[in-house]
Amino acid sequence: MDGEELTEHETALYDRQIRVWGADAQRRLSKSHILVSGLKGTVIEFCKNIVLAGVGSVTLNDDRVVTEELLAANFLIPHDENVYAGKSLAELCCHSLKDFNPMVRVSVQKGDLSSFSVDFIEKFDAVVVSCCSLSTKKLVNEKCRKVSKRIAFYTVDCRDSCGEIFVDLQNYVYSKKEDAEMIECRLEYSSFEEAIAIPWRSLPRRVSKLYLAMRVIERFEELESRNPGDTSIADLPNVQKLRKELCEAHSLSESMIPDALLERLLASTTEFPPVCAIIGGVLGQEVIKAISGKGDPLKNFFFFDSMDGKGIIEDISKVKAEG
Amino acid sequence: MASKQQLSAIKGSKVLMVGAGGIGCELLKTLALSGFPDIHIIDMDTIEVSNLNRQFLFRQSHVGQSKAKVARDAVLKFRPDISITSYHANVKDHEFNVDFFKQFNVVLNGLDNLDARRHVNRLCLAACVPLVESGTTGFLGQVTVHVKGRTECYECQPKPAPKTYPVCTITSTPSKFVHCVVWAKDLLFAKLFGDKNQENDLNVHSKDGSSSSKHAEDVFERQEEENIEQYGKRIYDHVFGYNIELALSNEETWRNRNKPRPIYVKDVFSSELASQNGNLDKSSNGDTPSLSAMASLGLKNPQDLWSLKENSKVFLEALKLFFSKREKEIGNLSFDKDDQLAVEFVTAAANIRASSFGIPLHSLFEAKGIAGNIVHAVATTNAVIAGLIVIEAIKVLQHDIKNYRMTYCLEHPSRKMLLMPVEPFEPNKSCYVCSETPLDLEINTHCSKLRDVVDKIVKAKLGMNLPMIMHGPALLYEVGDDLGEAEVANYAANLEKVLSELPAPVMGGTILTVEDLQQELKCSINIKHREEFDEEKEPDGMVLSGWTQPRAAEKNGKTAVDSEVSTSSASEAVPLETEDDDDLQIIPTITGKKRKLSDISNETKNKRKAEELDSKNDVVMLDDENSDMSKKKRQQ
Numbered sequence: 001m002d003g004e005e006l007t008e009h010e011t012a013l014y015d016r017q018i019r020v021w022g023a024d025a026q027r028r029l030s031k032s033h034i035l036v037s038g039l040k041g042t043v044i045e046f047c048k049n050i051v052l053a054g055v056g057s058v059t060l061n062d063d064r065v066v067t068e069e070l071l072a073a074n075f076l077i078p079h080d081e082n083v084y085a086g087k088s089l090a091e092l093c094c095h096s097l098k099d100f101n102p103m104v105r106v107s108v109q110k111g112d113l114s115s116f117s118v119d120f121i122e123k124f125d126a127v128v129v130s131c132c133s134l135s136t137k138k139l140v141n142e143k144c145r146k147v148s149k150r151i152a153f154y155t156v157d158c159r160d161s162c163g164e165i166f167v168d169l170q171n172y173v174y175s176k177k178e179d180a181e182m183i184e185c186r187l188e189y190s191s192f193e194e195a196i197a198i199p200w201r202s203l204p205r206r207v208s209k210l211y212l213a214m215r216v217i218e219r220f221e222e223l224e225s226r227n228p229g230d231t232s233i234a235d236l237p238n239v240q241k242l243r244k245e246l247c248e249a250h251s252l253s254e255s256m257i258p259d260a261l262l263e264r265l266l267a268s269t270t271e272f273p274p275v276c277a278i279i280g281g282v283l284g285q286e287v288i289k290a291i292s293g294k295g296d297p298l299k300n301f302f303f304f305d306s307m308d309g310k311g312i313i314e315d316i317s318k319v320k321a322e323g
Numbered sequence: 324m325a326s327k328q329q330l331s332a333i334k335g336s337k338v339l340m341v342g343a344g345g346i347g348c349e350l351l352k353t354l355a356l357s358g359f360p361d362i363h364i365i366d367m368d369t370i371e372v373s374n375l376n377r378q379f380l381f382r383q384s385h386v387g388q389s390k391a392k393v394a395r396d397a398v399l400k401f402r403p404d405i406s407i408t409s410y411h412a413n414v415k416d417h418e419f420n421v422d423f424f425k426q427f428n429v430v431l432n433g434l435d436n437l438d439a440r441r442h443v444n445r446l447c448l449a450a451c452v453p454l455v456e457s458g459t460t461g462f463l464g465q466v467t468v469h470v471k472g473r474t475e476c477y478e479c480q481p482k483p484a485p486k487t488y489p490v491c492t493i494t495s496t497p498s499k500f501v502h503c504v505v506w507a508k509d510l511l512f513a514k515l516f517g518d519k520n521q522e523n524d525l526n527v528h529s530k531d532g533s534s535s536s537k538h539a540e541d542v543f544e545r546q547e548e549e550n551i552e553q554y555g556k557r558i559y560d561h562v563f564g565y566n567i568e569l570a571l572s573n574e575e576t577w578r579n580r581n582k583p584r585p586i587y588v589k590d591v592f593s594s595e596l597a598s599q600n601g602n603l604d605k606s607s608n609g610d611t612p613s614l615s616a617m618a619s620l621g622l623k624n625p626q627d628l629w630s631l632k633e634n635s636k637v638f639l640e641a642l643k644l645f646f647s648k649r650e651k652e653i654g655n656l657s658f659d660k661d662d663q664l665a666v667e668f669v670t671a672a673a674n675i676r677a678s679s680f681g682i683p684l685h686s687l688f689e690a691k692g693i694a695g696n697i698v699h700a701v702a703t704t705n706a707v708i709a710g711l712i713v714i715e716a717i718k719v720l721q722h723d724i725k726n727y728r729m730t731y732c733l734e735h736p737s738r739k740m741l742l743m744p745v746e747p748f749e750p751n752k753s754c755y756v757c758s759e760t761p762l763d764l765e766i767n768t769h770c771s772k773l774r775d776v777v778d779k780i781v782k783a784k785l786g787m788n789l790p791m792i793m794h795g796p797a798l799l800y801e802v803g804d805d806l807g808e809a810e811v812a813n814y815a816a817n818l819e820k821v822l823s824e825l826p827a828p829v830m831g832g833t834i835l836t837v838e839d840l841q842q843e844l845k846c847s848i849n850i851k852h853r854e855e856f857d858e859e860k861e862p863d864g865m866v867l868s869g870w871t872q873p874r875a876a877e878k879n880g881k882t883a884v885d886s887e888v889s890t891s892s893a894s895e896a897v898p899l900e901t902e903d904d905d906d907l908q909i910i911p912t913i914t915g916k917k918r919k920l921s922d923i924s925n926e927t928k929n930k931r932k933a934e935e936l937d938s939k940n941d942v943v944m945l946d947d948e949n950s951d952m953s954k955k956k957r958q959q
Contacts, residue, residue, distance in 0.1 A: 016376055052702045075356055079403070277707065284702070298741070313741060
């Protein structure tokens, strides 16, 4: 970990993955620092993945106390009140995550995500947020973009048996081998705010319905000042109203955002463990790619819906819409 | 969140997991979190350090313990109220018979070899239990669903056989590094450290029958007064020098090929005193925790490329360490990728040979991967696949037939998809496993023995463990615990007979019935006599056919991945992942005339489907079972 070469233990432990991405990438991973906020099932899966991969450090932020619902898809915390009473999610997860790989520093950062300063955020190479409001997402994303060093920013949200990942790597340059030659690739990402501001009519014609549905519900939660994820089927009529308004404003047919989909997303507050594993896996891979500089990162949204089983990448970027 | 119906189906289920490794750990965790109350898990392996980067239920302190048992204990910690039954056993064992399989609603495989997968496939067919199969390699993965009578079984599409190489390529005309590795591992290492009674082609040269076997044997025997260093150098000179010169003397071989150059110790070490090699030993006493030539020589990084000289030093040092510190094992050793000294020896030997033949050298890290058939693996792909398996399992429990999917996890998106679901195909009517189609075997009935048919065809190709072979009512061969001495002797004698001289002579036109009672698989083989076989293309001297993929129809330009998408005129394919020859490949197969499971429409759809990923077996060298090189019997 300190020094340039991987230790003998690291080489033995990471043998199988070094065969995938190489020793250089492994070294870079071991020096990276990740901030993670919002520790529900999907994010727990993600944390497991990056700890196993051997990142330098993982800082956890989630002051919520444990509830039955929060434990639903969480394999880090035993269902034992004696163990979890009085402790925050972050504290409990930290304890268990350390176990997966003693070479990774796992720690807790208390406080409200929206209050973290730019100085604090600058310590990290990647920031992953979940269970946070639209305004917090935008805020944190902006802070990541303010610093001169590139900080990769990700949001992830799962509702019912669907999941959404957003990626912002700002201006990302990486090299890869194509036809035995090393070529340089450049990608320009939009911030979350920029991406969702793109008029719906400018989006690809067959854009994932999940994208649109998530935006409606996101907006709904913002307008109602709800905690993220705090919705129910009772909200459907009001959400449908909002959908109507938004679709009119975007000149989009309401049929693009089916009732059935909205119902699913509103009604289900508990996560579906298989989807957590899938989304947490894809997200883990994305962060590893960005940190190691190896592999084509996804740009810029990823959607999964277990109903049709497709895992789809949508490119909803400022540059593209204007081009 | 799972719906009420889903939860209810889950609550009443009993599932079997086969494999508690990379996929297994992720799967067990996800099943437990999803509310599965009764899970059985079989795995014969114990935990190794290299597992810990992804098999997250295991800790350093668990190394050496049973995977199935430790996985169970770990999951019970966060879901104490479910029932998990673990079996530290081989799924091919007798106890896992059809009745055993019948108690489950679905079987979920997380295996790493073709053999076991085929075995489980057959048992699931016999027990009429749906099977969800899966596999991962690096960033790639897939999940497939197999339901008897409704979908293809796992063997309806032929799986790529383990890669083998012609004998002469290995012994005389290597052109790739992998050939050198196979030579170093299966020939040289086996010759020096393995069973002396084993047949070994080390001194065989193509089209050269002149080397007397008696002389060959003597060469590798250490002489009485010979010290280890002298012996090592003599072996070096023999295999890298003399043998090459001998090969060169056969002009014919090299007419269209680059000639190798002989390498002798004196060439590599030139003016240095040969004995200096011994003085470089930095570990002066024998108490090094792990015996390693690299450590002795101060070579620290397994990813470094060693020079010919360094490789030669490693070769000689490793040989010396084996003979001086591990004498007792010599004569019994087989190559083990976790045996550092063995890996060092094989790397060095392969590199020296490569150097001789003008083939690029490789690092120990790379050579180890090739020699050990190591599959590269990461946690994230396994996690994704596990999630997909559970989703399919839940559909199976609900008999949600229309929605069964095969899902491919791609490294590069195809039509925006990283996870691509495809409808399963109907059973292949020519599949000898699930559709009882007869096979054809071309063979020289006057030259080939029954043993050849049993080993190369029935066991290796057909994947039967405990076969029974009949010619009409005559029982030619069987295995079992309950056989009498006379029967055993009779079968042993039959094995050594050529087909046409068996008690019930097998000739052109004969139909053999082969059966495996445990797998409840029976199939017929039509024998066709043929005189000649091509040594290079048909090294086994027999050709099995008749087991075909569904015929590829003419491309009609239509492609659909799911029923939602209207058929467009563009036909798109799953992208080809081309890698080095010796690595795994996904080969899209054009399949046509396959009807969708749901059979909603009558159109024929042309689908290019990523071919199955398999694991270790795809990169296997001369597999013991298949090879001409080794006559070792695989232990049951």
